[in-house]
Amino acid sequence: MSHLFPTYGRWEVEPESAKGSYIKAVDGKNYLDFTSGIGVCNLGHCHPEVEDAVLKQMKKYWHVSNLFPQSIQEQAAKQLAVASGLDLVFFANSGAEANEAAIKLARKATNRSKIISFTNSFHGRTFGSMAATGQDKIKQGFGPMLETFVHLPFNDSAALLAEIDDQTAAIVLEIVQGEGGINVVEAEFIATIKKACEEKGALLIVDEIQTGIGRTGKPFAFQHYPIVPDIITVAKGLGSGFPIGAVVGSGKLKDAFGPGSHGSTFGGNPVALSAALATMKIVFSETFLNEAVNTGQYLFTQLEAKLGHLEIVKDIRGLGLMIGIEISGQVAEVLGELRLNEFLALPAGKNVIRLLPPLNVEKNEVDKAVELLLKSLSNVPSAAV
Structure with missing residues (x-):
């Protein structure tokens, strides 16, 4: 029995440790984290x-x-x-x-x-x-x-x-x-x-x-x-x-x-x-912010190129490294599929996937994220290429 009020719909992932863009779970899985603690860990975990x-x-x-x-x-x-x-x-x-x-x-x-x-x-x-x-x-x-x-x-x-x-x-x-x-x-x-x-x-x-x-x-x-x-x-x-x-x-x-x-x-x-x-x-350093802008543009471009043709994807929008992917179905199903593929993202309402990666996320991590999104969205029944 839990002694916590059931105010949160908790995921099945329990963290053991976290560093940079990754959360290591108690079951040994290593999750690429594009939630950043709901936009909190802008420098990644444990900077x-x-x-x-x-x-x-x-x-x-x-x-x-x-x-x-x-x-x-x-x-x-x-x-x-x-x-x-x-x-x-x-x-x-x-x-x-x-x-x-x-x-x-x-x-x-x-x-x-x-x-x-x-x-x-x-x-x-x-x-x-x-x-x-x-x-x-x-x-x-x-x-x-x-x-x-x-x-x-x-x-x-x-x-x-x-x-x-x-x-x-x-x-x-x-x-x-x-x-x-x-x-x-x-x-x-x-x-x-x-x-x-x-x-x-x-x-x-x-x-x-x-x-x-x-x-x-x-x-x-x-x-x-x-x-x-x-x-x-x-x-x-x-x-x-x-x-x-x-x-x-x-x-x-x-x-x-x-x-x-x-x-x-x-x-x-x-x-x-x-x-x-x-x-x-x-x-707040100019160099850091310029790099974050470039990363955000790269992520947005890759999302449009790799996901834009999916029937399930209705819109991709955002500003900087705050991006939403609007889909035709319920976002909860997609987020569950993403977690099965060791990728963490957030909802924004019922039908928008919210991406809030660390501002210092690496380009190879962006590429991996886009691949996992493509894989997961393609596996959802309402998806079509």
Whole structure:
């Protein structure tokens, strides 16, 4: 009998160890991992420079609380501010916590309560972040949601302009909807949002939980477009597997988050921040990001060339090393077949295979992944060449 709540549909793969792009299971199988811990291990598993930084901090101190000034917090906050072009940082422990804090910050700064988000979005499972999420399946069974959240069709400028008003505190946006199907925002929609926020005095919150820390080939995904958000939220890839999240905001919001307005016992933990500093030092380098862009382009090209002719494949889309393969059948069957072939991928909705390889994945690993995808998709009954 398990003493864990059955909140997760767990796979049959139990890890024994992991290194780089591979997970070794207790049964001896070696799985090529294109999940990266759901977009967390952007440098692969157990990166040596991150490991060294964590061990060094562990020998100093593990936790003292936010009653104490800690230079490691200032160093990490500066890295995030410089990379994003924003000014101030609040550290949390997860993406949901970061989004919860961002919602509070937007409402307090504007003295408004209405928040606009989009269908198929995913922002977390706390009550505030769940209310912002545009997927009914996340909310089923939990009763009435928090009020003043409005969900609009993604990439629909007319719907946005009809809804935003002078009571709107913020628009919450994912540049690429990860859980919702790897849907990429359109440039025209971004332009509409930017102008509407300026005219109505609303804040723009970009959820970079999955797209941030180099995942799309830039430090943050919003940097593919001519915008600077008022707030971004980050987590996942920030700590290479150590629990951390952050809200990064404009300096104009400083007074809204003064003493006592928000807090977190474990937020800004020095061990997690040591991992974050080491991660950002590597990922935010121009050379590293250029290599990740090239790898992403290569993966996309190979997927189109090798899988595009399969009848089961309806679309291949994404940005950087965040790619979705839309299929005509149920994705669960394909993911099971992939695991039989020792390859790990994720779902994004019911019919999209989500690929989130490490940003430093090797070309031969990309080739192997494409081969295993072709083999697995060809073995699914609904596939045809």
